[in-house]
Amino acid sequence: MRLTNNQMFSRSIQDMSQTQKRLNSAHAQVTTQEKFKTSxxxxxxxxxxxxxxxxxxxxxxxxxxxxxxxxxxxxxxxxxxxxxxxxxxxxxxxxxxxxxxxxxxxxxxxxxxxxxxxxxxxxxxxxxxxxxxxxxxxxxxxxxxxxxxxxxxxxxxxxxxxxxxxxxxxxxxxxxxxxxxxxxxxxxxRLTVNTSNLTGLITAAKSEVVDQGEYDNFHTHNYDHNNPVNNTFKLNIMAPLVPGDRDTYEIQDNLNNVLQSGYFSSDRGVRFNGVNISAQGSSPGSVDISLMPSxxxxxxxxxxxxxxxxxxxxxxxxxxxxxxxxxxxxxxxxxxxxxxxxxxxxxxxxxxxxxxxxxxxxxxxxxxxxxxxxxxxxxxxxxxxxxxxxxxxxxxxxxxxxxxxxxxxxx
Missing domain, CATH: 1.20.1330.10 (f41 fragment of flagellin, N-terminal domain)
Incomplete structure (x- = not known):
């Protein structure tokens, strides 16, 4: 097969052009440190x-x-x-x-x-x-x-x-x-208690939480959120059966169950689950004791x-x-x-x-x-x-x- 001078010239130019492209690509990779120029x-x-x-x-x-x-x-x-x-x-x-x-x-x-x-x-x-x-x-x-x-x-x-x-x-x-x-x-x-509804010969009443931990525990286990009437207890002060004897008291729940009883003195009051209830007056009489909501x-x-x-x-x-x-x-x-x-x-x-x-x-x-x-x-x-x-x-x-x-x- 005969190769003309033009064919040899064109082929050489083409090879050098491809080599120049590869050289430019290698040079670009070195200078930019990136493998690819386009996506x-x-x-x-x-x-x-x-x-x-x-x-x-x-x-x-x-x-x-x-x-x-x-x-x-x-x-x-x-x-x-x-x-x-x-x-x-x-x-x-x-x-x-x-x-x-x-x-x-x-x-x-x-x-x-x-x-x-x-x-x-x-x-x-x-x-x-x-x-x-x-x-x-x-x-x-x-x-x-x-x-x-x-x-x-x-x-x-x-x-x-x-x-x-x-x-x-x-x-x-x-x-x-x-x-x-x-x-x-x-x-x-703070959880507190309230006294109200004085009856009989009771003229005044106060309540004071003297042991907060004891009262908080009692409140936690006894407070009724669904039926508020169960949160009221009654302190009944009664005259002595024997004349000259001391007055007595009972603390009842809403169902009249006696929870606590004993002798009553207005000077000392009554201690009930961390609360001291004092009442002024004489027997007979009663005081409502209400647990206040949290x-x-x-x-x-x-x-x-x-x-x-x-x-x-x-x-x-x-x-x-x-x-x-x-x-x-x-x-x-x-x-x-x-x-x-x-x-x-x-x-x-x-x-x-x-x-x-x-x-x-x-x-x-x-x-x-x-x-x-x-x-x-x-x-x-x-x-x-x-x-x-x-x-x-x-x-x-x-x-x-x-x-x-x-x-x-x-x-």
Missing amino acids: GDAPAEIAKSSYLNDEIKKNTQYQTNSSMLKSTLGLEETTLNNLHTAMERGRVLSVRALNGAVGEKDRHAISLEIGQVQKEVFSLVNTKNANGDYIFSGTSSQLQPYIKDDQTGLYTYRGNEQDNKIQIATNVYIGSGDNGRRVFESSPA VNTNILNTLESLKTALSDASLEKVDFRESMADAQVGIENAQYSVVSTISMIGGRNNTIERVNESNSSFKIINQEAMAILTETDLAAAMTDLTKEQNILEMSYKSFNKINDLSLFNSI
Whole structure:
């Protein structure tokens, strides 16, 4: 077969052009350190790398969310710790007020300090974050959670019961705060008892919880939420059968079952399941003893009641002791709720740490897989570059040799 000079020239140019393309591709891989220039070079690998890139971006965003979440939870935890400290000061002051050496002026001074504690608590429960959102309003973060009703003098919660949540991993959402309804409105007030419906020659009656633990246990096991009449017991005071003997008493339930009986003295009263019931007058007569329902209150209203009791010089000793006991139990329950919330925040922080470590591991794994798919093996790319350079040089030399071939050169 005869090869013309044009055929040899064209074939040489074509080979050098292909070699130049391979050289350019090898050079691009070395300089950009990427295997492929377009998706058409390797569609499957590019598709896989796009998926991995999306996963890496997700993990990066999750890590950013985790950092923001830890900062938000840190603000809440600091606020709750300050609240606990303020509450403890209020509790200490309520205990000090029961000291027999504390007079009317001292109580007034204590009430003024309680007022300052209340202002601090009011400020803390209305804390804002850096974005100007109230951290205890739930999802209604633009609404101030606590305000004071000027007509009732009570503090009310205006937020909702929903918590904001932030995604820190696939299907993992962590609450970024706690609404005030759960933290401050779920604290039970002190369980109390009430006397009413005086009959016969009984002119006055009072009840005082002298053993809170005993009474709480009795209340828990005997309070009837479905039938309130079962929550009322009757103290019957009866004249002695023998003239000159002491009066006697019986305590009956709603079915007239006698639960307790004995001699009665108005000076000492009657001790009944942690409650001391005193009655003034003479026999015969009766007093109704009612278990009061369990209710929740917030710390602001507890401090308001404490402040009012300290400022009221007309309160009798029993009523004053009851008011101080109400405050102490209310504050302790509020402290327990705050400490429980701090514990939950600690648990959330631990979860964030573990999930963040997993996200970091997944991100590294995905980056390595993506690098295998799309990044150039630099050593192999340098070898290919050198090889293509040598091939191109040899192609140039061969072209020059072939181009010089002619019959005239042999004559």
